[in-house]
Amino acid sequence: MVQPLNYLRESPSQTAGPYVHIGCTPNFSGIEIYGGDLGTTMKTGPVKGQEITIRGKVYDGMGVAMRDALVEVWQADGAGLFPSPAEKRGRADPNFTGWGRSPGDMNTGEFTFKTVKPGQVPFVDGRMQAPHVSFWIVARGINIGLQTRMYFADEADANAVDPVLMRIEHQSRVPTLLAQPESDGTYRFDIHLQGPQETVFFDI
Amino acid sequence: MTDTRDTGFIPRDRAWHPAPYHPPYKTSVKRSPQAALLSMPSTLGEETGPVFGHAMLGELDNDLIHNFAQPGESAIGPRIVVYGRVLDETGRAVPNTLVEFWQANAGGRYRHKKEGYLAPLDPNFGGCGRTVTGEDGSYEFRTVQPGPYPWPNGMNDWRPAHIHFSIFGSGFAQRLITQMYFEGDPLIPLCPIVGTLKDPRAVEALTAPLDMNRTIPMDARAYKFDIVLRGRRQTFFENRMEGM
Numbered sequence: 528m529v530q531p532l533n534y535l536r537e538s539p540s541q542t543a544g545p546y547v548h549i550g551c552t553p554n555f556s557g558i559e560i561y562g563g564d565l566g567t568t569m570k571t572g573p574v575k576g577q578e579i580t581i582r583g584k585v586y587d588g589m590g591v592a593m594r595d596a597l598v599e600v601w602q603a604d605g606a607g608l609f610p611s612p613a614e615k616r617g618r619a620d621p622n623f624t625g626w627g628r629s630p631g632d633m634n635t636g637e638f639t640f641k642t643v644k645p646g647q648v649p650f651v652d653g654r655m656q657a658p659h660v661s662f663w664i665v666a667r668g669i670n671i672g673l674q675t676r677m678y679f680a681d682e683a684d685a686n687a688v689d690p691v692l693m694r695i696e697h698q699s700r701v702p703t704l705l706a707q708p709e710s711d712g713t714y715r716f717d718i719h720l721q722g723p724q725e726t727v728f729f730d731i
Numbered sequence: 732m733t734d735t736r737d738t739g740f741i742p743r744d745r746a747w748h749p750a751p752y753h754p755p756y757k758t759s760v761k762r763s764p765q766a767a768l769l770s771m772p773s774t775l776g777e778e779t780g781p782v783f784g785h786a787m788l789g790e791l792d793n794d795l796i797h798n799f800a801q802p803g804e805s806a807i808g809p810r811i812v813v814y815g816r817v818l819d820e821t822g823r824a825v826p827n828t829l830v831e832f833w834q835a836n837a838g839g840r841y842r843h844k845k846e847g848y849l850a851p852l853d854p855n856f857g858g859c860g861r862t863v864t865g866e867d868g869s870y871e872f873r874t875v876q877p878g879p880y881p882w883p884n885g886m887n888d889w890r891p892a893h894i895h896f897s898i899f900g901s902g903f904a905q906r907l908i909t910q911m912y913f914e915g916d917p918l919i920p921l922c923p924i925v926g927t928l929k930d931p932r933a934v935e936a937l938t939a940p941l942d943m944n945r946t947i948p949m950d951a952r953a954y955k956f957d958i959v960l961r962g963r964r965q966t967f968f969e970n971r972m973e974g975m
Contacts, residue, residue: 534741535820535959539933540748541910542756542924543895546841550833550859550895558842558857560798561789566781588761595845601780601903611779613738613901626781651739651772661776663906668758670749670927672906691771700766720762730743730768731777731904 540672543665547597552630566599566628569642574622576605576643580713581677581706584636585664588721594636596666598718600627600677602659607646644679650690657685657692664718674729677716680705700727740773740904740961741820749927756923757884777904778963783829785863792861795834795874799857806856808837808875810951813911813939816868817898820962824868830958831897832872833859839880839892848880873951879918891918891925900960911956912938 548556552564570578581600584592603609608619619625620643629638640660647655657678664673678686680702686692692701703726706714718726751763791798796806813832817825835841835858838850842858856875864870877892893910900906912919912934919925919934928934936959945953 533822534962535818535822536747536932536936537743537820537961538907538909538936538959539928540907541895541927541937542749542759543897543908544910545845546833546843547895547897547908549841549843549857550831551897553833553857553859556843558799558859560857560859561792561861565783588763593762599906601776603776609775609779611782613779614775624781648775651774656774659776661903663903665908666762668756668760668762670751670753670756670759670763672908673764674904691769694771695769721765725764725766727766728764728768730745730770731740731773 540670542667542670543597543672545595545667547595547665547667548630551597551628555630564628566626569624569627569640570622571624572622574605574643575620576646578712579642579644581640581642581660581716582637582713583706583716583718584638585631585666585718586720587668590722592636593666594631594633596631596636596638596664598629598631598638599663600640600642601625601661601663602642603645603648605643605646607648609648647685652690654688654690655685657682657689659689662718673720674731675718675726676704676729677706677714678704679714680707695727700725703727738778739964740777740902741964742770743961747930747933750929753923753927755926759927773902773904778902780899780901780903780905782827783863783899784827788861788863793870793872795856795858795860795872798860800855804855806836806875807853808856808878810873811876812871812873812945812947812951812953813894813956814869814871814945814953815956815958817864817870817900817958817960818868819900819905819960821965823962824864824866825900825960826864826866826868828864828901829861829899830864830870831859831861832894834874834877834894835880837875837878839878850878850880876913879916884923888923889918889921891916891922896958898958898960905960907958907960909958910937911954913954914938914940
């Protein structure tokens with residue numbers, strides 16, 4: 528026998544269930560409490576950088592847009608800095624929270640984030656990553672929260688050398704991570720849980 | 732590729748977590764990715780995350796018995812305290828992190844427009860609360876014990892009594908949603924959602940014991956629920972500095 532390593536085990540995930548909005552966006556659910564829902568505003572004042580809106584839907588394996596998902600995002604500010612005490616490279620934009628949470632539209636399921644286009648952030652070996660937004664998706668039927676990233680289709684040069692996108696074995700799947708620009712500063716990013724367009728999900 | 736930093740997260744044990752595709756839980760069939768996940772090391776974007784201070788909390792945010800009740804009223808049901816600590820896999824406390832919780836009322840009914848169970852709403856119970864952990868990772872809240880309820884899956888499936896938890900940690904890759912079950916509930920081994928966990932120890936890790944020592948006499952029983960988030964790799968030097 529040897530000594531035990533004594534690590535604790537991570538609490539196992541369980542589905543967020545059909546009523547995740549009661550807990551995470553209660554005001555959206557009609558439970559007026561806390562003075563408002565967290566994550567509805569990512570910009571608390573004038574922000575630096577290009578202001579954008581991210582819109583999209585989460586589709587199940589039958590191609591139906593889900594109306595009971597909860598989507599969260601976390602991203603760097605316009606200069607590539609995170610509003611976090613762990614950010615040692617500089618001070619992030621004080622009017623930008625970096626974090627958003629969207630319950631999706633009650634009728635269409637479309638999520639919306641009014642944010643800024645993030646700057647570039649280095650990978651673990653120092654190479655620059657293309658601008659991206661981290662996504663986390665939970666819902667009834669999702670047993671462990673899904674992690675993915677949204678990149679920008681109009682950043683082709685940066686995307687071509689992005690250390691994460693280059694790791695994707697089937698390069699034909701890269702477009703599942705690319706948000707498409709629309710005319711009014713909106714980027715569309717649909718997420719597909721299954722099927723030929725299945726989004727690349729990460730184990731980070 | 733050499734990772735020269737010492738802050739990356741320990742990889743998640745996907746065999747310990749529920750399988751995304753678990754046919755007895757029918758909704759998972761069309762909501763589970765089928766391609767392999769893309770493995771990658773955590774970067775600054777996964778090792779940082781939003782920070783929520785104690786200052787944003789209202790006085791009753793962690794008191795579900797009163798936070799939706801009319802003045803002078805309180806929620807109906809068995810009164811309990813739920814308490815515990817948020818730790819990481821290395822055993823360190825996770826301080827100042829947001830913990831959100833939501834649940835059905837004592838009759839097993841959620842306050843939600845899509846909820847169809849015939850049990851009545853409690854006009855004094857909203858069903859959600861939140862708190863921020865202390866320096867030692869501790870948290871607690873008061874509530875009423877939720878009831879079990881039937882749900883449309885099999886023809887006669889019932890959820891064991893449970894409380895949903897959402898926890899942040901300090902990095903976005905630690906983000907976790909899970910459920911707490913109650914010691915001794917005979918519905919636990921029958922539940923297709925609990926059944927997503929293959930290892931009986933994983934079910935135990937989500938089952939809160941009654942703690943008579945923390946009970947408030949003539950008021951509320953107490954259940955302990957510790958939560959473990961992912962840990963970070965540590966170097967020898969980091970450990971030494973911590974100990975010095």
